[in-house]
Amino acid sequence: MNGTTVRAVAVAAAATLALAGCGSGDDPTDSAGDEQVSAADVQAALEAGGELTVWAWEPTLAEVVTGFQAAYPNVTVELVNAGTGDDQYTALQNAIAAGDGLPDVAQIEYYALPQFALAGSVTDLTGYGAGDLADTFTPGPWSSVNTGGGVHGLPMDSGPMALFYNQEVFDEHGIDVPATWDEYVDAARELHRADPQVYITNDVGDAGFTTSLIWQSGGQPFQVDGTEVTIDFTDDGSARFADTWQQLISEDLLAPVSSWSDQWYQGLADGTIASLATGAWMPANLISGVADGAGKWRVAPLPQWDAGGTASAENGGSSLAVPSAAANKALAYGFIEYANAGDGVQIRVDGGAFPATTAQLQSPEFLGTEFAYFGGQQANEIFAESAGNVVDGWSYLPFQVYANSVFNDTVGQAYVSDTPLTEALNAWRDTCVSYGTDQGFTVS
Amino acid sequence: MLTAPQARPRRLPRRRSLAGWQFVAPFMLVFALVFIAPIGYAIHLSLYRRQLIGGNSFVGLDNYQRALTDPQFWSALGRVAVFLAVQVPIMLFLALLVALAIDSGRLYGRSFFRVAIFLPYAVPAVVATLMWGFMYGTRFGLVGNINDALGVTLPDPLHPDLVLLSIGNIVTWEFVGYNMVIFYSALRVVPTSLYEAAEVDGAGQLRVIRAIKLPAIRGALVIATIFSIIGSFQLFNEPSILQHLAPNAITTYFTPNLYAYSLSFSGQQYNYSATVAIVMGLVTMAVAYLVQLRGIREEGR
């Protein structure tokens, strides 16, 4: 093709996109599952350029944007932090309701994605070639975006769980690193007995943590089939979690500190919160927020429910999705492909993010990274192994955002009163059932 | 002073025309846009129901029926009623005491007191709550520090049993100076002839307060009470900001306003949220009107 033809194609593509942009504001719920946009079209869109608005709070995306704009000079990306987590979802919902002010790309955590997918608020990316990307990503994140008969976002990072612990505190009190959750409870008792100011971890009721641990335990409290939803916390996996965790609650072995508060950071810094069971994205937060802990912390595999087991679960992590009413979808897809499956991944990993791509998680360089914060430990190996061991078959509710918002109203009460955890979980179930029914789902 | 002008005896007849509207119109136009229209839209919303599955449908008064039988709504309403009954009198009483103290002329450094006690009003609720939130921390906040220093264990201000009191403390802190200044200004315009007469009668300070000062500021007291009542019923900022510090103590239905907010923004239940708001508005108006009636009746003029 000579230069003229290339330019003609580009102009035609741009014109088509411009026209598409004019019209797309009017059909907010068309999830465009039927659109077939080839890789060449996407490439053409990237060459033609345009403007993209990206709503995300992930800090490493700033550098991705720089790299992206350098690779595709005709595209300008405006990266906006429209709030973190729930705040941004609220903004998204409002914008969708108003039919105006939507971004082209939005960061949506895995637990919230089904909600947007069900409402038809995010584009099905299968038609853009995302269906071929199954092997690019690790199983946990991939199953989280591949819901409701389509691919509704591309995984950005992941949070396979591990145990972060303060080696210095453990050594000081002669505690061994627990390999099972029963050992963990024993360690909690020992630690607190040795020094009543110190707790093995903090917990005031966290929906993400609870669901992840039930996930690891093999429980499947949420079953979703289209608009039919079942919620049941009495299955074996959930019951096992509730029984074990109840011991920690009843014996006051959990620091009554809210995660992410200034008191929490202080507790991590001075050793009164001795460990955290959380996702693989935690190192960046420890490094920037708990400077005093440098060199004292280590990483270990997540404690197991069954001795000798290797099960794990995901905790947190987000994807990048394209709202259905976005103006410039092909261009938006080009961006998220770059950020999550292309060069952008390495940029983010270098910035401290934990990837969701198999390539990175299998690369020797990545696995061999030595974390100075963890005393030179090659923590990525533990994370990668955890990623591969994520238990199958988990799903979130199609209204998980709401469910999580009322978690503390119900389950949280078990932490501040004598209500048993199992009863509190059932209260959560009841609230979710009544909400789901109210919203038109068939819930049982 | 802050009495409704109807109470003043001297009144010349004004031109009954539409000239007044040219002055009031700008305010009312913006008011219509900013208040009337959204209220109208909220009423409209309250008569419908939008579901995630099923879309929009007209449901008449179903939402209102739901609100009136909703235990969470009543729990929230009860809570702000308790808050109202306790915090407003305490705050206004404190403000009154300070205003009287400053007006008595028996303080050293009177203007310093007046200004310094007023200062908290200038602090945004966000900042005030963040500050008090930091200070309430039992491990590393001021409460924790005091515990360490004095070897005691003060109760956790953010415990479910105490959190309403703690929020009441923040609100009192924010507004006691403001109300104090309103009362003080009303006191300042009391004619000195009244004081002179009281002196001639040989009345002591307490008598003066009861017979002269208090009646003089009744109007200010009524208005301050009404605005405080409205504020209490609408309690939102402080619990909202403290919520992530005390998620189990401050539920999503802690106050009616917070409940309406969670319904809208966490649950996408815009219709029911609008219903809760309208019901709350009616309740607030009723209470404020009652207070005003009582206040005016006691003025007796």
Next chain:
Amino acid sequence: MTPALTRVRRPGITRVRRPGRSLTLTALTGIVLVYSLVPLIWLLVNATKSQQGLFSSFGLWFADDFALWDNVVETLRYDDGIFLRWLGNTLLYVLAGAGGATLLATLGGYGLAKFDFVGRRAVFAIVIGAVAVPGTALAVPTFLMFSRLGLTNTPWAVIIPSLITPFGLYLMWVFAAEAIPDELLEAARCDGASELRTLFQICLPLLAPGIVTVLLFSMVATWNNYFLPLIMLKDPDWYPLTLGLDAWNAQAATAGGQPVFHLVITGSLLTILPLLAAFLLLQRYWQSGLAAGGVKE
């Protein structure tokens, strides 16, 4: 210190006999004073600490490091100096919002006070009634309305709602009723002046203390405005300071986020300083304004 006589604000008002000053009363009132000032002192003291110092020192006393200057500089520079942008936004909202609110309240209060017109009684009742409806639940309808008008995420979404101050309307109403003698209006009308001219040229100086009061109180309200900007604005470039500080505070709560509590505290201190200064400097006006008129004896 003030002399034994009351500070003379209007000639001729003096107390005949003043009881002596009381230390007890001063001490008791001093308790309220301490209560009012402790959090502000906490803010000042903690603004001098670095983030690590914050986490490791006693709440009401200084840490080992004195980092006030560093904190201020970092606050102003963080994230490409967005704090200054937020400050500029806040000034814009305050000047336009509070200025406009004062204008509307003055006009409205004057109209209510000095004219008898159809619907007069209803006006104030409607205003109070509408204010009684919780603002947070009006937020979504207001937001939906404003986005139809294309106003969300612009300064207008914040300024327009700030233009209504029921308390300001009430204050100006009462103040105008007290401070402007009807005779003056009659005289002006006899002279043939238009109503607007009467207001602006003749009555305005009389209304000045009330206007300044309403202005100051609206400035506080708009400066501290939090909830409405929260739902109307999505672009951090348009945030007012309150929203920005809250965003910085929430930043700590995200995976990969960087806690900046020391900047939140220093930023809070910087945020309240202009208001405190304004109130201190304009004391004279707002105190007499609140007194709503003079003594007519």
